[in-house]
Amino acid sequence: MKPPQASAQPAGDPPHRLGRPPGPISETASEAHRTWLEPVRTRLVASGLTLDTLGHRSNYSKARLSELLRGKGYYPGWAITHSVIRVLDIPVRPLRRLWMTAAEEADKGPDWIKSRISDVPMLVPDDQPVAHLGFTQTMCKPYTAYARAFLQSEQRAWKVVVETFDILWLTWDEATAMPNTPRHAWQLLRRKVLALAPRRPDGRPDLRAAAFSTIAQAQTCDLTERLHRIDVLAQFFDTITRLPPDQMDVTVLRYLCGVPDDAVPGVLGLQPAITHSLDRHARGALTQLRPIPESQE
Template sequence: MKPPQMPEQPGGDPPHRRGRPPESICESAGTAHRTWLEPVRSRLVASGLTLDDLVSRSGYSKARLSELLRGKGYYPGWEITYSVVRALEIPVSPVCRLWKVAAVEADKDPAWIKSRIRDVRFDEEEQPIAHLGLTQAMWRPYTAYAQVFLQSEQRARQAAAETFDILWLTWEKATTSSNTPLHAWQLLRTTVLSRTPKRPGGHPDIRAAAFSTTAQAEISDLGERLARIDLQAQFFDAISRLPADHMDITVLRYLCGIDPDAIPGIVGLSPALTHTLDHHARGALNELFPDTDTQE
């Protein structure tokens, strides 16, 4: 007797087989490691491939692939990472950049990182035109926002670059969302805040920004300057306690100096809603600091 045939899907296509989701990522995996690992895992689940399928496509054992997908053990080399990325048809260039950042996080020697990359030759993919346009338009405001929280220009640029790389990896999801600019902005905020020190209440700590304002730098009297810094540190701390959208608009307009007319396009909100959030944020801050000029 012949074994029963699997029913065909509408249109005559063979039945779609969905693989079992991989086990959870190990707690020992660092933040940067998770940055590229999570999109890879999501693509595997969406593809419907099983771990056995991945074994046949990549040439690596099931045990090694399982460890890679869980972030278990030693940080994976680029060769096995590349084989999985290619098997899942994921853009290689952004994953490679994110892999290097995570390798530094894992205390890998620069020579080790360079040699692993050199051992695998691949062609750079062409960046999607729409993604390139978004990157060019949002690079400056994204970096300015990140620097308020991370202080260092280098760290701010890295956070923005990582955001655009993650966005490239998940570009299909971003472009099928109802609001691509909002999707991208929320990704940036998550990336930045995950790297920002936290106050005991859990809100971000941006008090250090008080040391680099233009106003206090122009004060010659040391005592007056220190008093001004203390007041501004309290003021910035109050900003960080605002609801997320209120905080974002306040940071962009008053700490980054972004043109108010440009902010709706940056955060993906309507001009009317952006204006309302700005008004409410200034009202809340003025109640706490009635003698302080918010614009100043």
């Protein structure tokens, strides 16, 4: 019997062995920094590569890679980040956007970011998974409307939606392996939106500002009547945030965002019967807490 042959290694690579997971992420790393760093660390662990092998393939020292993977020290440049994600076969385009967002949060100016990006030659664009592309096209409008209702800014709403889609792209294999991908995606978006939303003293999200952007009040010419409508709607919207989370989401999507009734279950990743029940209970609770205005447009 012939002795078993060793598995083939890429030319020039050191012998392959499973490495230990990198140390914990530094407490000083920002939330935006963690957003792209965690998928990179997950992919490294799944690859089985050691820091020695990663360093050999990326042409960076083990010490610098360890610092990058733990989010320690200065915010990393794009060149070393790009080199690592290419070794790990991570899509460049979404991670670059997340890297830029975190760089801004780390107080890196536009010139610094542009300079670091230009250090790396542009390569062939990543192939976006067809299913992910279809998902983003379907969810873009309702996701943005939900984010805008809480953030009251088209730019901020769009930014958080794009970030959500980018995270999903980076983790698409894991997301699609879950029993309910739309539900997973919705909860990801929801967490990000509510983390940025203004808060009431009791910790609830503050939805009152949405009263200023309704169609009904905008079409009212009489200033006194317009202010009255705004006050009534602001109090009503504030009451919505007292509902349980799923009831609040159904109410916001249906009555503030104008998402069609039959589309809400798909957005939330819930069965139609469950969504209908949530809507019915929410309307009942709101009627008891505060009469529903004649128009919530």
